[in-house]
Amino acid sequence: QQKVQQSPESLTVSEGAMASLNCTFSDGTSNNFRWYRQHSAKGLEVLVSIFSDGEKEEGRFTAHLNRANLHVSLHIREPQPSDSAVYLCAGNSAGNKLTFGIGTRVLVRP
Amino acid sequence: DPKIIQKPKYLVAVTGSEKILICEQYLGHNAMYWYRQSAKKPLEFMFSYSYQKLMDNQTASSRFQPQSSKKNHLDLQITALKPDDSATYFCASSQETGRGERLFFGHGTKLSVL
Numbered sequence: 001q002q003k004v005q006q007s008p009e010s011l012t013v014s015e016g017a018m019a020s021l022n023c024t025f026s027d028g029t030s031n032n033f034r035w036y037r038q039h040s041a042k043g044l045e046v047l048v049s050i051f052s053d054g055e056k057e058e059g060r061f062t063a064h065l066n067r068a069n070l071h072v073s074l075h076i077r078e079p080q081p082s083d084s085a086v087y088l089c090a091g092n093s094a095g096n097k098l099t100f101g102i103g104t105r106v107l108v109r110p
Numbered sequence: 111d112p113k114i115i116q117k118p119k120y121l122v123a124v125t126g127s128e129k130i131l132i133c134e135q136y137l138g139h140n141a142m143y144w145y146r147q148s149a150k151k152p153l154e155f156m157f158s159y160s161y162q163k164l165m166d167n168q169t170a171s172s173r174f175q176p177q178s179s180k181k182n183h184l185d186l187q188i189t190a191l192k193p194d195d196s197a198t199y200f201c202a203s204s205q206e207t208g209r210g211e212r213l214f215f216g217h218g219t220k221l222s223v224l
Binding site: 044046049094101102 | 151153204208211
């Protein structure tokens with residue numbers, strides 16, 4: 001079964017500074033990749049979906065995919081305190097089944 | 111307004127009892143899913159349904175039984191509850207089960223088994 005490693009475990013950034021999160025997959029099972037955000041006691045909000053090697057931007061969120069290295073990253077441009085949340089990466093395999101990492105807890109200080 | 115409604119939001123149960131977690135989606139989707147998030151573990155796929163039929167089951171225990179009475183409903187019955195079943199259970203839906211279909215998640219039901 002595919003495993004997903006997320007780093008760092010937690011991240012504190014100042015408002016306006018770039019935040020960078022990483023995700024490495026154990027194998028090439030996943031066909032496409034997603035970044036989700038989870039605020040406490042709320043559902044998951046999809047931020048970016050990426051299907052091809054390279055970069056995909058959605059507003060202030062940019063995902064980078066390198067299939068050869070089984071690596072996906074997320075960059076948050078000009079983070080705001082409201083961006084404080086747990087960020088989850090997920091790989092999507094057959095049957096639209098998502099395999100998640102354990103998450104990176106991001107705190108944005110004013 | 112939330113388009114995927116999960117009820118209840120919080121649930122406390124005693125060991126050995128049975129509970130049903132409710133999920134309704136108003137997105138007109140044909141595929142529905144259950145995921146579980148236990149403490150200090152990744153969100154984990156449990157079941158997927160398409161057009162009210164079971165597509166995939168990654169849950170080892172038969173104590174977990176999805177029930178689809180209507181196209182936009184996928185409830186989760188859990189019998190003989192154990193403390194290890196304590197987790198937040200998320201329902202999700204997508205238009206179809208093809209790869210690449212965007213999944214929408216509900217807010218979850220947090221289950222505590224004492």
